[in-house]
Amino acid sequence: MEKRSLGRTGLSIAPLVFGGNVFGWTADEKTSFALLDRFFDAGFNAIDTADVYSSWVPGNQGGESETIIGKWLKQSGRSRDAAIIITKVGSEMGPGKKGLKAGWIKQAVEDSLMRLQTDYIDLYLSHWPDPETPYEETLAAYDKLLKEGKVRHIGASNLDAAQLREALDVSAAKSLPRYDVLQPEYNLYDRSSFDGALRNLCIADEIGVITYFSLAKGFLSGKYRSHKDLEGSARGGGIGKYLDGRGMRILGALDEVAGELGATQAEVALAWVMARRGVTAPIASATSLPQVESLIKSATITLSDEACRLLNEASE
Numbered sequence: 001m002e003k004r005s006l007g008r009t010g011l012s013i014a015p016l017v018f019g020g021n022v023f024g025w026t027a028d029e030k031t032s033f034a035l036l037d038r039f040f041d042a043g044f045n046a047i048d049t050a051d052v053y054s055s056w057v058p059g060n061q062g063g064e065s066e067t068i069i070g071k072w073l074k075q076s077g078r079s080r081d082a083a084i085i086i087t088k089v090g091s092e093m094g095p096g097k098k099g100l101k102a103g104w105i106k107q108a109v110e111d112s113l114m115r116l117q118t119d120y121i122d123l124y125l126s127h128w129p130d131p132e133t134p135y136e137e138t139l140a141a142y143d144k145l146l147k148e149g150k151v152r153h154i155g156a157s158n159l160d161a162a163q164l165r166e167a168l169d170v171s172a173a174k175s176l177p178r179y180d181v182l183q184p185e186y187n188l189y190d191r192s193s194f195d196g197a198l199r200n201l202c203i204a205d206e207i208g209v210i211t212y213f214s215l216a217k218g219f220l221s222g223k224y225r226s227h228k229d230l231e232g233s234a235r236g237g238g239i240g241k242y243l244d245g246r247g248m249r250i251l252g253a254l255d256e257v258a259g260e261l262g263a264t265q266a267e268v269a270l271a272w273v274m275a276r277r278g279v280t281a282p283i284a285s286a287t288s289l290p291q292v293e294s295l296i297k298s299a300t301i302t303l304s305d306e307a308c309r310l311l312n313e314a315s316e
Contacts (some may be wrong), residue, residue: 001043001299004280007180007208009153011122013046013084015274016299017210019285020049024064025057026287032068035292037076042296046084048183048210048283050127051112052091062093063115070117080118086210087112088157088183090127100130102141109150120149125183126156135167139176146177155181155208161197168205179207186211186279188220188250188269188315189242199278214273214282215266216242222251222258222265246315253314257307267294271301272311 003012018039023032036047047069055062066087073083089108092098097108112121124145126138145151156167156179164182171178182202186194190213202209215221219242224230230239254265261268266284273282286292303311 003045005208006123006153006210006280008206009123009180009208011084011153011208013210013281014044014299015281016044016270016295017046017048017086017281017283018044018295019212019283020047020065020069021053022065022285022287023049023053023068024060025054029068029071031287033072033075034289035286036069036072038289038292039286039295040076040078040083042292044296044299045082046086046210046281048086048212050088050091050125051093051108051115052088052127055091055093062091063111066112066115070115074117084122085116085118086123086125087116087121088125088127090130100126100133100138100141102137105138105141105145109145113150121151123153123155123181124151125154125181126179128158129163135170136174136176139167139171139174139178143177153180155179155183157183157212158185159198160193161201164198164201164207181208181210183210183212183283185213186273186276186282187214187216188254188272188311189216189247191315203278208280209278210280211273211282214284215269219247220250220254220266220269222254225251249314250311253310257303257310260307261301263297263301264294267298267301268303268307268311270295270298271303272308274299275303275308 001014006013049065052062053065090100142154184194217238219239224239254268258265258268
């Protein structure tokens with residue numbers, strides 16, 4: 001499978017990243033192992049998770065996803081360098097355990113390394129902006145981890161263009177490592193926060209981009225077209241906002257392109273993100289082997305200029 005360079009990191013990743021938010025939530029350990037085995041057997045090589053996944057599940061505390069990935073790495077028989085592990089710090093893990101202060105980062109990375117059963121994290125991301133902590137403090141903490149070899153590369157999630165520009169300026173002024181990867185929310189429906197100044201900055205500064213909610217929480221799969229369709233869905237609460245006129249236009253365009261290609265709506269939606277200038281790879285999750293097969297297929301789809309035009313116009 002053809003790999004893509006992830007910004008200036010030197011990492012090469014397949015054009016799709018597996019979303020580990022489902023591990024310990026809608027995919028138990030045994031299922032998670034099977035999903036990852038099939039994904040990696042198909043030539044993909046990157047997993048995205050966070051220390052906080054999946055704390056929202058009753059009875060969970062956070063760290064469940066990292067723990068499952070760590071167990072999979074050990075039992076899979078694969079060499080450690082065959083998997084690019086992306087995880088994050090900053091979301092609340094308990095009282096006093098949140099944000100991007102140096103002391104918490106130092107503890108949090110050790111916790112993640114223990115759960116992942118590894119000596120290093122390939123890409124460590126600041127999960128959310130932390131207005132209470134100067135960029136200099138956070139980047140200096142990352143500098144120590146990079147020099148210790150516990151982290152190979154750093155990036156950030158959920159920064160806007162002004163925040164990313166400020167962080168890059170601090171890195172340059174203070175001779176500190178810079179955020180080489182951005183993880184924004186981006187899909188056919190949620191375009192406005194990335195398209196424009198943020199995307200232009202990432203392109204200009206050679207920042208790798210891996211997008212989350214690439215299927216708009218499942219809406220772009222096409223199976224949710226009314227509020228009744230959301231009943232009983234684990235993700236139903238987050239999809240209602242998409243059930244408007246624009247959302248229906250997007251689904252209509254996906255239906256048309258998918259029909260022409262003999263593909264599913266989700267496969268076309270992911271192929272659209274993969275084709276966007278400035279995007280290295282979307283993140284997408286799966287909870288069954290047929291869904292993994294669909295992810296694999298999405299990376300083989302080439303959209304025509306006409307298909308891209310139709311999707312772009314429907315989603316503008």
